Amino acid sequence: MHRHFFPGIFGVIVNVERVGADRCVRPPLFTVVIIRFGRIRADTEVRPYERLRVRKLIIAIDGPAAAGKSTAAKNLAKRLGYLYLDSGALYRAIAWKLLQEKINPESQEEVEAAAQSIEIEFRLKGEQTEIWVGGIDATPSLRLPEVTRVSSIASTYPGVRKKLLSIQRSIGSGGGVVMEGRDIGTVVFPEADLKFYLDATTPVRGLRRHKELEQKGIPSDLEKTTREIEERDLKDSRRHVAPLKKSEDAVVIDSTPLNLEEVIAQMVQEVEKKLKIRGQRSGAGGRGERIKEF
Numbered sequence: 186m187h188r189h190f191f192p193g194i195f196g197v198i199v200n201v202e203r204v205g206a207d208r209c210v211r212p213p214l215f216t217v218v219i220i221r222f223g224r225i226r227a228d229t230e231v232r233p234y235e236r237l238r239v240r241k242l243i244i245a246i247d248g249p250a251a252a253g254k255s256t257a258a259k260n261l262a263k264r265l266g267y268l269y270l271d272s273g274a275l276y277r278a279i280a281w282k283l284l285q286e287k288i289n290p291e292s293q294e295e296v297e298a299a300a301q302s303i304e305i306e307f308r309l310k311g312e313q314t315e316i317w318v319g320g321i322d323a324t325p326s327l328r329l330p331e332v333t334r335v336s337s338i339a340s341t342y343p344g345v346r347k348k349l350l351s352i353q354r355s356i357g358s359g360g361g362v363v364m365e366g367r368d369i370g371t372v373v374f375p376e377a378d379l380k381f382y383l384d385a386t387t388p389v390r391g392l393r394r395h396k397e398l399e400q401k402g403i404p405s406d407l408e409k410t411t412r413e414i415e416e417r418d419l420k421d422s423r424r425h426v427a428p429l430k431k432s433e434d435a436v437v438i439d440s441t442p443l444n445l446e447e448v449i450a451q452m453v454q455e456v457e458k459k460l461k462i463r464g465q466r467s468g469a470g471g472r473g474e475r476i477k478e479f
């Protein structure tokens with residue numbers, strides 16, 4: 186099998202984290218993008234028996250801010266040996282660039298132009314993923330309230346969404362991925378094998394985010410943080426392009442009374458159901474997949 190290393194396709198350096206994953210079969214016209222340690226690795230040849238294998242699942246997790254999507258998605262991906270993609274990080278990366286370059290987020294034209302030329306890299310460092318934008322490590326700043334606010338403005342522009350849509354699809358279309366955001370099950374992968382809509386009441390989400398910011402040493406006022414979450418959800422749900430909404434076929438999990446383990450347990454149960462159904466239908470696929478216990 187040949188493995189080729191090459192710098193960005195799609196004009197963007199997309200560097201994603203594959204957590205202990207097997208490779209998976211990708212559509213023949215697409216080069217497989219499996220990236221580690223700052224390089225894009227593309228597998229252009231697939232062994233014949235791998236072509237016969239049913240591709241691994243595409244799992245979408247959507248929901249409002251601080252519902253626990255990234256925490257759950259990362260954990261689920263690890264158990265499945267799947268790729269994890271935090272799509273919000275792409276919007277945050279654009280916001281970070283806008284702030285760095287002092288571009289007015291209200292100027293649609295300037296923001297869309299900036300999105301076109303952005304270079305985003307996801308670099309794996311042990312269990313952590315660093316996000317580099319234009320050769321600079323933006324990770325420490327990505328969760329700052331100002332970046333959050335600007336990402337929510339930038340995400341309303343069609344040019345920004347179009348750019349990020351193609352990146353997300355190119356990363357996830359081969360399967361074996363858990364992707365989370367606001368429009369994964371509705372727009373990015375409407376044909377996803379399994380969709381979750383993860384929710385929790387606003388006060389609970391506000392408190393979770395408040396604690397998280399404090400733990401990270403970012404000053405937070407509970408009331409203000411909760412209000413900002415509420416405002417962002419409203420903006421995300423009301424925008425014209427790809428608004429936050431529950432896909433009709435999504436499994437809804439209300440995490441208000443649940444701890445993280447309980448949320449993951451519900452998700453794993455749904456994955457097992459899905460794999461069983463697929464295994465029965467095809468006589469292959471699902472049977473080869475294993476879910477790790479933690």
Ligand SMILES: Nc1ncnc2c1ncn2[C@@H]1O[C@H](COP(=O)(O)OP(=O)(O)OP(=O)(O)O)[C@@H](O)[C@H]1O
Binds near residue numbers: 253254393443448
């Ligand atoms: N079920 C849970 N119970 C308690 N705390 C949780 C639970 N799920 C997640 N958390 C905590 O809540 C905070 C927010 O979680 P997370 O960042 O995963 O949310 P999110 O939905 O990805 O948010 P955003 O969309 O704003 O990025 C984190 O500190 C996380 O550890």
Ligand SMILES: Nc1ccn([C@@H]2O[C@H](COP(=O)(O)O)[C@@H](O)[C@H]2O)c(=O)n1
Binds near residue numbers: 250276338340365417
């Ligand atoms: N699929 C997505 C993901 C995110 N956004 C926008 O980015 C903001 C930040 O996302 P986080 O998940 O990191 O909080 C979010 O508020 C959305 O405006 C999006 O539009 N679509």
